[in-house]
Each structure stands twice: as structure tokens, then as C-alpha cells.
Amino acid sequence: MSDIICKAIQEQKVLKFTYDGHHRKVEPYCHGRSKKGKESLRGYQIAGGSNSRRVPFWRLFTVAKMRNLTLTDEPFSGDRPHYNPNDKDLSPIHCNI
Numbered sequence: 375m376s377d378i379i380c381k382a383i384q385e386q387k388v389l390k391f392t393y394d395g396h397h398r399k400v401e402p403y404c405h406g407r408s409k410k411g412k413e414s415l416r417g418y419q420i421a422g423g424s425n426s427r428r429v430p431f432w433r434l435f436t437v438a439k440m441r442n443l444t445l446t447d448e449p450f451s452g453d454r455p456h457y458n459p460n461d462k463d464l465s466p467i468h469c470n471i
Contacts (some may be wrong), residue, residue, distance in 0.1 A: 376405065376413065376437070376468060378443055378445050379402055379405045379415055379437070379443075379469070380405060380468060380469035381445060382402045382445050383402045383403065383404070383405060383469050383470060383471055384469065385449075386401075386449055386450050386451070386452045386471070387445055387446055387447065387448060387449060387450070388400065388401055388402075388420070388446045388448040388449075388450055389401075389402050389417070389443060389444065389445060389446065390442075390443075390444045390446055391440040391441060391442055391443040391444065392440070392441040392442050393435055393439055393440055393441070394424075394425060394439065396422055396423035396424055396425070397422045397423065398419055398421070398422035398423070398424070399419070399420050399421040399422050399446075399448075400415070400417035400418065400419050400420065400433075400435070401417055401418040401420060401450040401452075401454065402415055402416075402417045403416050403417055403418065403452070403454070403457050403459075403470060403471050404416040404457075404459065404461045404464055404467060404469075404470040404471070405437075405464075405467070405468045405469050405470065406461070406464030406465060406466055406467035406468050406470075407464060407465065407466055407468075408434065408436070408463060408464060409463060409465075412436050412437070412438065413436070413437040413438065414434055414435060414436055414437060414463075414464060415434070415435045415437060415440075416432070416433075416434055416435075416461050416463070416464060417432075417433060417435060418430060418431070418432055418433075418454050418457075419431055419432075419433050420450075432454075432456065432457075434463055434464075452471045457471070459471060
């Protein structure tokens with residue numbers, strides 16, 4: 375899955391996946407290892423459901439919990455406010471915008 379995530383980041387394409395039982399559309403910005411040692415994705419969820427019901431919103435997703443990960447052809451600009459390419463929650467960072 376890391377290859378798909380990094381490709382989506384590099385090409386600035388939206389990802390679709392199921393997470394915690396909710397279908398989601400996410401603009402991927404940063405992929406790396408969380409402080410808990412889990413492969414994670416910092417992304418901006420633009421559509422779909424969430425337990426918090428806050429959409430759109432920035433989120434940190436655990437890659438192992440993603441299901442049916444799909445790279446779409448839908449582009450995004452890569453310039454969302456409040457994005458930090460040196461994400462303090464991810465180290466090391468594998469790929470980012």
C-alpha cells in the first residue's frame with residue numbers, strides 16, 4: 375500500500391478507501407511512521423463518513439486499517455491551509471508534498 379500512497383502523493387491524486395467502516399475520499403499529503411511506530415497517512419478528507427462526522431477535515435490514518443485502497447484520477451492542488459510538510463507526528467517521513 376505504501377507504493378500506492380506515495381504515487382498518489384507524487385501525482386497529487388485523491389485516494390479512496392474504507393476506514394473504520396466508513397468510505398472516504400482523501401487528499402494524501404504525507405506518509406510515514408507515527409510516534410506509535412505504525413505506518414500512517416496524513417490526509418485531508420474531502421468526502422465520505424467518519425466517526426466524528428467532521429468532513430472535510432485533516433486526519434492521520436493508520437495504513438493497516440485502510441481497506442480497498444484505490445488511487446483515483448481525481449487531482450488536487452496540494453496547497454491546503456495548515457499543512458506542514460515536516461509533520462511532527464510522522465518520523466521518518468517516506469514521501470510528502
